[in-house]
């Protein structure tokens with residue numbers, strides 16, 4: 001990208017970094033919204049480290065998410081998820097993409113809302129369904145009617161995701177476009193650079 005569009009994006013990046021300061025940028029939203037994919041791109045744009053809580057859970061447990069659900073059940077997965085996210089939130093700035101259930105945990109949500117900057121990647125059911133339908137990597141969707149399960153999760157969770165600081169519409173557009181819109185949404189929170197008065 002060159003020209004005015006590139007320089008507008010550069011300005012957004014500078015502003016977004018200023019808004020974030022030392023806080024973590026935390027992506028929340030339903031499965032398939034693009035938290036992992038867009039989070040990685042936004043981290044690249046802001047030139048800060050990226051971490052995905054599900055990948056971190058898989059690293060420390062040396063098991064995949066479906067294996068964890070199968071061997072220990074959802075409550076154990078949630079306990080591990082809470083411990084991992086609490087640890088990851090201790091240092092920043094970085095981009096943290098969470099799993100879709102993490103922000104539903106009251107303690108995690110309270111920590112994210114007080115210490116981080118949260119972005120809800122919001123998507124319509126058909127977009128989510130097209131994306132998650134292709135893979136068998138989401139244990140919560142191993143039900144008799146996974147489309148209905150996803151729809152039920154949407155009804156349950158959207159009123160909670162709504163508490164995030166920023167909402168970005170995730171849709172059928174290039175990932176780079178959604179990432180740039182996320183950076184622009186964060187930049188729009190910038191109140192301008194503080195001026196230091198002359199002595």
Ligand SMILES: Nc1ncnc2c1ncn2[C@@H]1O[C@H](COP(=O)(O)OP(=O)(O)O)[C@@H](O)[C@H]1O
Pocket residue numbers: 029030031032033034035036037038097131132171172173174175178
């Ligand atoms: N804007 C997009 N356009 C096309 N595919 C996307 C977009 N965002 C995400 N995806 C794809 O959708 C799938 C789910 O994305 P992912 O980042 O894993 O979502 P989440 O972490 O929120 O569950 C992945 O295969 C990803 O590459």
Ligand SMILES: O=C(O)C1=C[C@@H](OP(=O)(O)O)[C@@H](O)[C@H](O)C1
Pocket residue numbers: 029030031032035036054065098099100101102137138139140
């Ligand atoms: O919505 C959820 O409760 C979950 C979402 C998944 O992550 P993604 O949202 O990244 O798919 C993963 O943490 C686990 O399968 C549970």
Ligand SMILES: [Mg+2]
Pocket residue numbers: 035036054097098099
């Ligand atoms: Mg993910």
